[in-house]
Amino acid sequence: MKIETQCLHEGYTPKNGEPRVVPIVQSTTYVYDSSREIAEVFDDPTKSLIYSRFENPTTDAVEKKIAALEGGAAAMCTSSGQAATLCSILNICQAGDSFIASTSIYGGTINLFSITMKRLGIECIYADPDATDDEIQAAFKDNTKLVFGETIANPALTVFDIERFANIAHKNGVPLIVDNTFATPYLCRPIEWGADIVIHSTSKYMDGHAVQVGGVIVDSGKFDWTGGKFPCMTEPDESYHGTIYTEKYSFAPYIVKARMQLMRDFGCYPAANSSFLLNLGLETLPVRMKQYCENALTVAKFLESNDKVESVAYPGLESDKYHKLAEKYLPLGTAGVISFVIKGGRDTAAKFMDSLKLASNEVHVADIRTCILHPASATHRQLSDEQLVAAGINGGMIRLSVGLENVEDIIDDLKQGFAAI
Numbered sequence: 001m002k003i004e005t006q007c008l009h010e011g012y013t014p015k016n017g018e019p020r021v022v023p024i025v026q027s028t029t030y031v032y033d034s035s036r037e038i039a040e041v042f043d044d045p046t047k048s049l050i051y052s053r054f055e056n057p058t059t060d061a062v063e064k065k066i067a068a069l070e071g072g073a074a075a076m077c078t079s080s081g082q083a084a085t086l087c088s089i090l091n092i093c094q095a096g097d098s099f100i101a102s103t104s105i106y107g108g109t110i111n112l113f114s115i116t117m118k119r120l121g122i123e124c125i126y127a128d129p130d131a132t133d134d135e136i137q138a139a140f141k142d143n144t145k146l147v148f149g150e151t152i153a154n155p156a157l158t159v160f161d162i163e164r165f166a167n168i169a170h171k172n173g174v175p176l177i178v179d180n181t182f183a184t185p186y187l188c189r190p191i192e193w194g195a196d197i198v199i200h201s202t203s204k205y206m207d208g209h210a211v212q213v214g215g216v217i218v219d220s221g222k223f224d225w226t227g228g229k230f231p232c233m234t235e236p237d238e239s240y241h242g243t244i245y246t247e248k249y250s251f252a253p254y255i256v257k258a259r260m261q262l263m264r265d266f267g268c269y270p271a272a273n274s275s276f277l278l279n280l281g282l283e284t285l286p287v288r289m290k291q292y293c294e295n296a297l298t299v300a301k302f303l304e305s306n307d308k309v310e311s312v313a314y315p316g317l318e319s320d321k322y323h324k325l326a327e328k329y330l331p332l333g334t335a336g337v338i339s340f341v342i343k344g345g346r347d348t349a350a351k352f353m354d355s356l357k358l359a360s361n362e363v364h365v366a367d368i369r370t371c372i373l374h375p376a377s378a379t380h381r382q383l384s385d386e387q388l389v390a391a392g393i394n395g396g397m398i399r400l401s402v403g404l405e406n407v408e409d410i411i412d413d414l415k416q417g418f419a420a421i
Contacts (some may be wrong), residue, residue, distance in 0.1 A: 003069060003186055004286045011065030011279075024276045025057040043241060045260060046249070053267040054259060059275040065282060066206075066216050069185040070198050073221025074252035076259050077214060077275060081181065081201020083268040084215030085109055086116075088177050088199050091258045092230055093145050095121030100139050102129040102149040102165075104158040105179070107375075113148075129158055129165075136168055145229065146174050151190060151329065152182035154365065155339045155375065155399040157313040159322035162329060166194025173227045175254075181205070182335045182366065186289040193329065196223040197254065204366035205335065207281040208288055212274040219255035233257065288368065288404065293333025295410065296402040302411050303340050308418050310341040310396065336402040337365055346376045346395035348421050353398065355420035358405065358413035370403035370410055 001009065012022045030049045032038045041048045049055055059077050067075040078084045093099060101113055103126045113124035127139045129149060147169040149160040162178060169176040175196035180188060184205045190198050200206060202214040225233040225246050233253055236242035240260050245253035263269055270278075293316065300314035315326035315334040326334050342349045353361055359370040363378060376395045402410060 006065070006068050007282050007285050010068040011063070012061040022058060022061045022276065022279050024272050026272055027056075028052045044248075046256065052272070053269055054263055056269070056272050056275065058272040058279075059270055062275045062279050062282070063216070065279070066185075066200075066202075067218055069189075069282075070180070070218045071185075071189050071191045071220070072198065072218035072252075074255040075216055075218045076255050076263065077202070077216045077270050077278075078263075079215070079268040079270050080213050081199070081203060081215040082108060082112060083266075084199045084201070084217050085112060085179070087258055087262045087266070087268070088197055088217050089113075089117065089122070089146070089148075090120075091254060091262060092175075092232060093122050094232070096143060098123040098125055098141050098144045099146045099148060100125045100127050100136070100144060101147075102127060102153070102158075102160060104129050104153040104156045104160075105148070105150050106154045109150075109179070129153075129160055133164070133168060136165075137172075140172050144172065144174060146177055148177045148179070150179040150181070151188050152315065152335060152337075154182060154337070155373075155397075157315060157322070157334075157337065157339050159315050159325040159329060159334075161325055162188075162190050162193040162195055166196075169196075170194070173229050175223045182337060183330060184285060184289060184335075186286050187293075187330050187332050187335060191218075191220045191222070196220050202278050202281075203364075205289065205292070206285065207278050208285070208366070208368050209277075209281055210364055210367045210369075212270075212277045214270045214274055214278055217255065217258060219252040219258075221252045223254070225253060237261070289333070289335070291404050292336030292402065295404070295407045296336040296338055297333070298407045299400070299402050299410055299414070300338050302414070303338065306418060308343055308421065310343050310394075312341075313339040335366070338400045338402065340398055340400065341394045342396045342398060342421075344396060344421065346374075349374050349396045349398055350377050352417045352421050355417045356413055357416070358409060359400070365399065365401040367401060368404045370405055370413075371401045373399045373401075375399065 041050050063075040063077050101124050125139045127136050151160055166176045177197040178190040178195040180198050181201045181204050198218040200216050233245050245257045249256040297316045300317050303309050304312045315322045359372045362371045
């Protein structure tokens with residue numbers, strides 16, 4: 001099936017007389033006829049459902065759908081995108097390990113990697129995504145367990161060279177994890193370019209309506225974990241009846257381990273109602289992504305021609321540094337988020353944003369409604385202009401998430417904002 005059809009039909013097929021729409025199963029627990037049957041499910045949770053801290057029928061349908069959309073073997077939803085990122089690392093890293101991450105990733109992820117992971121004894125080694133192969137190779141250590149990057153970085157909007165980083169990771173016997181939040185599987189399927197694990201903040205384009213916070217991890221099922229670097233996958237798990245994941249669950253050992261260990265212990269599983277809302281968003285994902293891309297490219301061209309704008313970052317523009325990579329990995333478009341620097345710095349940017357009527361000032365992105373954020377006065381408010389520059393954030397930088405309104409209305413709103421400054 002093509003992705004437009006998959007978004008509607010994957011994950012759930014009603015039988016005769018059953019509901020056409022994925023039902024909300026609002027239950028924490030499931031009943032069995034005997035204690036023996038419960039014991040068998042505890043031995044192998046893939047056989048059935050145990051408890052909604054692990055899995056739920058509504059969420060299961062969404063997991064199957066997202067796995068199909070990404071071309072993966074299996075998926076596990078989480079309560080947030082940050083939870084998905086955390087679990088994706090902890091599933092194969094422990095104290096004393098290291099991993100490599102692109103410097104061009106979401107700020108919240110940087111904090112997770114640089115502060116929280118460090119407290120857990122796991123080192124994040126940052127690498128410039130534009131570095132040479134040799135420079136990236138030099139970052140590897142004997143204890144390095146994975147490489148991490150974002151398809152389209154938030155808010156830098158750099159495009160990650162998935163195939164190149166996958167080749168480098170595999171040369172070193174480790175998997176590549178890609179955050180595909182901004183691209184979604186409609187615009188890019190990282191597994192087709194060599195990625196081994198794909199994660200999303202489903203709160204963004206997948207949901208699209210700003211009604212649920214969630215995340216997901218997708219296991220490609222393709223990485224060979226038996227190379228000696230991952231005893232956690234190839235040796236008996238003492239916390240789960242001596243299970244050897246690569247032997248018992250060879251189709252997707254990574255995601256089964258994540259569910260049987262991390263989800264069991266952390267319980268960061270989404271509510272059934274959240275998964276129901278996510279599924280509604282996924283059903284219209286292809287239609288929405290087409291319009292996001294069309295609207296954003298039109299707006300980016302308008303901003304590029306405006307004499308009050310210092311620079312525009314949007315990979316869909318031919319002038320953009322990452323346009324060639326976008327043509328390779330994102331031929332259908334580069335989503336709806338634009339980062340631009342307004343002349344005049346922090347105060348001018350704030351005045352411009354406060355003058356907008358249609359675009360919402362909010363800490364969100366990838367919504368159906370146009371929204372805007374000024375990092376220097378919001379997420380990075382505590383930094384001086386000098387510190388912002390050191391962090392790679394211009395005081396005049398604005399992140400604009402173009403919505404699905406008529407593009408002329410969006411541009412008219414921006415025009416009156418520019419007129420105010």
